Amino acid sequence: MGIIDRLLLRDIIKTLAVIVAILALLFFSNALVKYLGRAASGVLSADIVLIVAGLELVKALGQIVPPALFFSVLWVLGRMHRDSEMIALAACGYGTGRIVRAVLITAAPLALLVTVLVMEVLPWSKGYVAQLKAQQSSRIDITGIRPGRFNEFRRGELVVYAERLSDDGTRLDGVFVQDRQHGRTGLVSAASAYQAVDPASGSSFIVLTDGRRTETGEAGLDYRLGRFDEYAIRIPDAELRDWVPPQSARHWRDLLGSEDPGDWAELQYRLSVPLGLLAFAVLAVPLARSPPRSGVYGRLTFAVLLYFTFLNLQKIAERLLAEQAVPAWLGMWWLPALMVVVTGLVVMFDSNRFRVRLRRWLTRRKTA
Incomplete structure (x- = not known):
C-alpha cells in the first residue's frame, strides 16, 4: 500500500x-x-x-x-x-x-x-x-407508578392508585390496590407502600402498611375482612415460556x-x-x-x-x-x-x- x-x-x-x-x-x-x-x-x-x-x-x-x-x-x-x-x-x-x-x-x-x-x-x-x-409488561415497578391516577398492570388484574409519591421515589402514600388472583378479588387500602425484594428467592413484593383488606369470591357473596400492619403482594415473574x-x-x-x-x-x-x-x-x-x-x-x-x-x-x-x-x-x-x-x-x-x-x-x- x-x-x-x-x-x-x-x-x-x-x-x-x-x-x-x-x-x-x-x-x-x-x-x-x-x-x-x-x-x-x-x-x-x-x-x-x-x-x-x-x-x-x-x-x-x-x-x-x-x-x-x-x-x-x-x-x-x-x-x-x-x-x-x-x-x-x-x-x-x-x-x-x-x-x-x-x-x-x-x-x-x-x-x-x-x-x-x-x-x-x-x-x-x-x-x-x-x-x-x-x-x-407483566411486572410492576413502584418507581413507575404515577400518583393521582389508576395504574394498571398484568392486563388489568392488578390496579394501583396512590395519592403521593415520596421525594426519593421509594414510598407511596394513600394507596389503594385491587388484585385479582385465583378467582377472588382483593381490595386493599393502606397508609403507605414500598417495594421490597426477598434476598433468598429474589422475588419482588409490594409491601403495604397500616391498612385494611376486603376479599370477595366470584359470586360476590362471601367476604373476608381484615386489618394489617404490613401486607405483602408478590409481584409474579414474567412468564416467557410461550414467548x-x-x-x-x-x-x-x-x-x-x-x-x-x-x-x-x-x-x-x-x-x-x-x-x-x-x-x-x-x-x-x-x-x-x-x-x-x-x-x-x-x-x-x-x-x-x-x-x-x-x-x-x-x-x-x-x-x-x-x-x-x-x-x-x-x-x-x-x-x-x-x-x-x-x-x-x-x-x-x-x-x-x-x-x-x-x-x-x-x-x-x-x-x-
Missing part, C-alpha cells in the same frame, strides 16, 4: 469515525428519551432504561455504518477535487482505478463488520429487547432453513445491507467529482436522494419478496446491481468522450 493510499484511508476513517459518533449519539439520545417516557408512565422499569437504550444503539449500528462510509468518501474525495488534488494525482498516474481500490480496502473490512452486526448482533439485540419488554421472537430477531440459520417467504425476505434484507455498503462506496468515487474551486458537495443533494431511494427500494423489495410478488431467485439481489448500473451511468456522463459525442449529436440535431 502506497503513501497516497494510506493518506486516503486515514482521511476516510477519521471522517467516518466522526459521522458514526454523531449518528450514534443521536440514535442513543432519541432512544433514551423514548424509554425514559415509558419509564415515567410505568410501562418500563427505570432500572433497565439505559440497558434498553444501549441495545437500541447496537441495533442501529448496522444501519449507521453504510451511509456513514458513503458520505465519508464523498466528503474526502469532494474536498480533494475542490482543491485540485485529484488533478495532481492523475498527472502522477494515480487514476480512478487506484482511488476505487483504496476505497474498497476501507470498505471491505467494514462490510464484514456490518455483516456480523446484521446477521448476529442485530437479531440478538432485537430478541433481548423484545424479551425485556415482554417481562416488563416467540419476532421475525427480525430470528437467527440467520433459522431463516436459512425456513420455507416461509417472509423469512427469506428478512434474510435477503440483511444481506443487502453489506452489499449496499460496497456498492455505495464505489458509487461515491464518481459522485464526488466536482470542478476545481467549486463547492465541495455539488452532488450532495443527489447523493442524499439516491441513498434514501435505495433505502425505500430495500423495504419495497423485502415486502414484494415476502408477498411472493417477485420470484425467489430474483429476490433483492437486483438492488446492489442497480447501484452498480447507476455508478456506470455516472462515470459515463462524467467522461469527456461522452460529452464530446453528446455535443456533436446536439450540433447535428440543430443543423438538420
